[in-house]
Amino acid sequence: MNELALLIAAMLSAGTPLAIATLGLLINERVGVVNLGAEGMMLIAAVCGFAVAFVTGNQWFGFLAGAAAGACAAALFGLLAVWLNTNQYATGLALTLFGGGLSAFIGIEFVGKKLAEQPKYDWPWLSDLPFLGTAFFKHHPMVYLAILVAIAMVYLLYKTRLGLVLRAVGESPESAHALGYRVRLIRLFALMAGGALCGVAGAYLSVVYAPLWVEGMTAGRGWIALALTVFATWRPLRALMGAYLFGGVTMLQLYLQGEGVQIPAQFMSMLPYLATIVVLVLISRNPTWIRTNMPASLGKPFYPT
Amino acid sequence: MSATAPPPRLALRHITKRYPSVVANDDVSLSVAPGEIHAVLGENGAGKSTLMKIIYGAVKPDSGEMLFEGRPFFAKNPRDARSHGISMVFQHFSLFDTLSVAENIWLGLDQSIRLDQVREQIAATAEKFGLPLEADRPVHTLSVGERQRVEIMRSLLTQPKLLILDEPTSVLTPQAVDKLFATLRQLAASGCSILYISHKLDEIRSLCTNCTVLRGGRVTGKVDPREESNASLSRLMIGAEPPLLLHRDAKLGAVALDVKQLTLKSDAMFGTNLDHISLHVREGEIVGIAGVSGNGQQELLAALSGENPRAPSQSVQLFGADIASAPPNRRRSLGLFFVPEERLGRGAVPVHSLAMNNLLTRHHELASRNALAWVSPARSRSLAKDIIARFNVKAGGDSAAAKSLSGGNLQKYIVGREISAKPKVLIVAQPTWGVDVGAAAQIRAELLKLRDEGCAVLVVSEELEELFELCDRMHVIAKGKLSPSIATRDASVELIGEWMSGLWTTSVAAESTTA
Numbered sequence: 001m002n003e004l005a006l007l008i009a010a011m012l013s014a015g016t017p018l019a020i021a022t023l024g025l026l027i028n029e030r031v032g033v034v035n036l037g038a039e040g041m042m043l044i045a046a047v048c049g050f051a052v053a054f055v056t057g058n059q060w061f062g063f064l065a066g067a068a069a070g071a072c073a074a075a076l077f078g079l080l081a082v083w084l085n086t087n088q089y090a091t092g093l094a095l096t097l098f099g100g101g102l103s104a105f106i107g108i109e110f111v112g113k114k115l116a117e118q119p120k121y122d123w124p125w126l127s128d129l130p131f132l133g134t135a136f137f138k139h140h141p142m143v144y145l146a147i148l149v150a151i152a153m154v155y156l157l158y159k160t161r162l163g164l165v166l167r168a169v170g171e172s173p174e175s176a177h178a179l180g181y182r183v184r185l186i187r188l189f190a191l192m193a194g195g196a197l198c199g200v201a202g203a204y205l206s207v208v209y210a211p212l213w214v215e216g217m218t219a220g221r222g223w224i225a226l227a228l229t230v231f232a233t234w235r236p237l238r239a240l241m242g243a244y245l246f247g248g249v250t251m252l253q254l255y256l257q258g259e260g261v262q263i264p265a266q267f268m269s270m271l272p273y274l275a276t277i278v279v280l281v282l283i284s285r286n287p288t289w290i291r292t293n294m295p296a297s298l299g300k301p302f303y304p305t
Numbered sequence: 306m307s308a309t310a311p312p313p314r315l316a317l318r319h320i321t322k323r324y325p326s327v328v329a330n331d332d333v334s335l336s337v338a339p340g341e342i343h344a345v346l347g348e349n350g351a352g353k354s355t356l357m358k359i360i361y362g363a364v365k366p367d368s369g370e371m372l373f374e375g376r377p378f379f380a381k382n383p384r385d386a387r388s389h390g391i392s393m394v395f396q397h398f399s400l401f402d403t404l405s406v407a408e409n410i411w412l413g414l415d416q417s418i419r420l421d422q423v424r425e426q427i428a429a430t431a432e433k434f435g436l437p438l439e440a441d442r443p444v445h446t447l448s449v450g451e452r453q454r455v456e457i458m459r460s461l462l463t464q465p466k467l468l469i470l471d472e473p474t475s476v477l478t479p480q481a482v483d484k485l486f487a488t489l490r491q492l493a494a495s496g497c498s499i500l501y502i503s504h505k506l507d508e509i510r511s512l513c514t515n516c517t518v519l520r521g522g523r524v525t526g527k528v529d530p531r532e533e534s535n536a537s538l539s540r541l542m543i544g545a546e547p548p549l550l551l552h553r554d555a556k557l558g559a560v561a562l563d564v565k566q567l568t569l570k571s572d573a574m575f576g577t578n579l580d581h582i583s584l585h586v587r588e589g590e591i592v593g594i595a596g597v598s599g600n601g602q603q604e605l606l607a608a609l610s611g612e613n614p615r616a617p618s619q620s621v622q623l624f625g626a627d628i629a630s631a632p633p634n635r636r637r638s639l640g641l642f643f644v645p646e647e648r649l650g651r652g653a654v655p656v657h658s659l660a661m662n663n664l665l666t667r668h669h670e671l672a673s674r675n676a677l678a679w680v681s682p683a684r685s686r687s688l689a690k691d692i693i694a695r696f697n698v699k700a701g702g703d704s705a706a707a708k709s710l711s712g713g714n715l716q717k718y719i720v721g722r723e724i725s726a727k728p729k730v731l732i733v734a735q736p737t738w739g740v741d742v743g744a745a746a747q748i749r750a751e752l753l754k755l756r757d758e759g760c761a762v763l764v765v766s767e768e769l770e771e772l773f774e775l776c777d778r779m780h781v782i783a784k785g786k787l788s789p790s791i792a793t794r795d796a797s798v799e800l801i802g803e804w805m806s807g808l809w810t811t812s813v814a815a816e817s818t819t820a
Binding site: 161164165167168171172174175176178179180181291292293296 | 403443
């Protein structure tokens, strides 16, 4: 029983950075922009977040720095892909490569450094509950914040006018432009908001999850988050579920290794990616599902007339 | 006008707009009274669109002045125009497919009202103007006529003083046109002025009380269309009456193109699936397919041309041979040629010369017979010159880029390119869409000539008039299903209009006896 509770706890913890990054990318893609630079943004944010948390000794400053770094990287991407209409995919790949290099460069000083000991995060009496306490109520606040962000995003996208405008821009930037909406500006702001969330996810990895700075420490989580947006058919709550599922797969792999199950470690490391591919194949078999949820202008450049 | 009369809702005075190669508007003046339905009549390229864009704030004129409700006013941009009460319904809709009707309308209104208020306003306006709309339906489930209603509703809720409609009936069935006109008359009676842009003479004569005719950017007439005939309006519009077509009796040959129970899923996002389509075209006849766009025409044409080779085996046959999965080149070598709807992009490569564009469909003849199969630029150029001369194409020679030609001339060139290949079967989509009246008459005459020479011709068009003029038999396509065929002499516009909304009974005895 207790092992299961620990596994659930580990799953939530491992799923949180995936969830936050996926929600960020979901905003980007809802306005029609694919940002393949997720991995790069997360790395830059991770090192910036770690550096600031290390210097100030306050992890929340680290998160703020991560968000700002992610937003800046996204703004750079936005200027290129939205204003100059460079190819979104190529620009995103470039951002990933750039982010890998830049973060390694910034991080030279911080390799092997340790953050100050973190307090325990216990809820007043909930944490003492048997099973439930261990599984759900001993997490870092960011774990709960991710859930709140997902719920807030459902409200934003489907209940507010701002959300409607975002969806409209992703559906048909031409029509939105004809109605007088400033499509490129809206896309840029959505990109920056998404970048900030990816940044928070990166900072969570280096400040809370690891907590230390290692080159390339996001280890493909940006790519998994990109796949998760499709897996979730661009819906926030499904994105959250998907993130926990994938976090769970990662944790299960470690757990099985610990139990001495004789499966090659390499195969277990492949699992999340294999699962991504399987899921992508499965949902592309269901066109109506994608049809009603996929932003129609996804990945297409927009030239205002 | 007496001194006490109110100022006109809109007055344009001496508007001139020049583009580098053409004067789009040359000293155009017009005036629209409150509650008047004013037609702007002209061919494609006569300057109608530019004029409307000037009123709507999307284009700045070089000179001239505009008065709105008696005061000088030029809209800075479309948003500015809307906030002053000028609203426009576009020919190509600006709707969001996955959003609901109410959400679509909400996006066009200002920020201060809530979605449930929008729903209430839609219901109230729908009742007042006879525009039934379900507020919560997603737009992609609506028919084209209903989509246009959404656009009009969006305009109406901004309480316009001037409503501009750009070729609103090009996508409607005849019955839907009647409904639209009733709404517009009611709207005008409530005091809204309407500018109605069209090239359809009958519609203007039945709807409008005043008409400004444009030709080549200049005003060639200001008339009361109710007192004019089609012929007199046509003279003002094109400077001549359109030539009459000679329609000889058909000399039917063998079945050339045979489509049997073709069922095919659409590739497109909101495409139409083809549902058991059967039709045949014999040598020496023209068969037409009528229907409102988006009812499966594109999917059917793609399956016939070979662009989509996934049709089930045996469902498309050419002189008895199965071509359902044959690529376009193979179909061409068997004698099936195709004129697509999009001239630029499908029919021709915009930036390439006319001679180079011959290679798209004629490269077999233009290639050398040896193993290298090099194409001969000289032969391609001489072919281009032949087509230009034979089909009277106005172009800067065989090296002119396709995009430099006007719509009508490029269409003449593309149709000419396919006709001069001596097809056994010719499939033509929208042969005269966006083509001026003179070129349209010439293209139709060429198609009739081809038929008289024994070619099987299939014409897919949204223009009923054109189909009635050209075809021996007609089908109607609606929601991916094809009606039985009816001989043109037995058909009426009303009947075809009904069929266009999918209402044909299986008991129709009109299926041709040769079926």
